[in-house]
Amino acid sequence: MKILIIGANGTIGKKVSEALAQKHDIIPVGKSTGDIQVDISDSASIEKMFERSGKLDAVVCIAGEAKWDNFEDLSENDFYVGIKNKLMGQVNLVRIGINYLNPGGSFTLTSGILADHPVDKTTSAALVNGGLHSFVKAVSLELENGMRINAVSADLVEDAIEKYEDYFPGHTPVPMNKVVDGYKKSVLGKPNGEIIRIVA
Template sequence: MDVVVSAAGDTPFKPVAEIAPEDYEAAFRGKVLSQIELVRQGVGHVAARGSFTLISGVLADEPIPTGSAASMANGAIEAFVRAAAIEIAPQRVNAVSPTVFTESLDDYGSFFPGMPSVDLARVTEAYVRSVEGAQTGQVYAVR
């Protein structure tokens, strides 16, 4: 196998005063640990110069109300990518960090007031850059 790509992860959106420790744990399991496991287990199955591309998101850099669990998870993914890149070389690992998808504005647009959306086609281009490029330890922001 040459490439492993992840575009999945789930986090709850609740105000800090209402979010429970279990919600943060769920965000960590659903978005962070699941992707870390792809890399951890994949290292032995991906070609020596193969790559992993994970997903984080805009909330690592631009938090929103009710988004603390997502911000935590996205930041953790980005830190993991930078750290894992130096350990798994010559295999590569990067992350794509999009803002809200234009195609999902009806469902999620109200969570991201004032933030521009991005078409899935642009996000796909960032994945292609990660997979086909030579960089490692990068977070490709798609804004």
């Protein structure tokens, strides 16, 4: 399979790329690194990325930004950071990507535990993750030519404990191999319209 992975150099992206590269052709994409670069908040940048990659069997996005802060300190524009980047960025990957995905191909998006179990200062991020879940379930009903779509929603991952542990009191970190298996399930399996939840 020819698999494009956005966020291939990130904490989770590296492990997912290494696992899928064992048997498949991986095209790593980053915002400022990788064979191809993309700004997912810019639909023109997404279009250029797909023009460079050509036809694909799978698109995996393990990227997306959202603002974390106290609700009372979040401005309207702060909310738009996540809406434009992590939410609409991934929506546009699908909207544009269907023209480059081979029949039977798949999209795997990334949301996160905050959609179901938000923590302090994550109102904006939780909003975006919840929107992604609704989008995946709805658009899966309309994709044609055997195309599939899923979202992987992981709890705090082991490799990000140092950075995020204080935000997630009481959350048991998820082993990285379990997170990778969630992405493998979406890409290599047959689920469609699923939110693949990864918890310890």
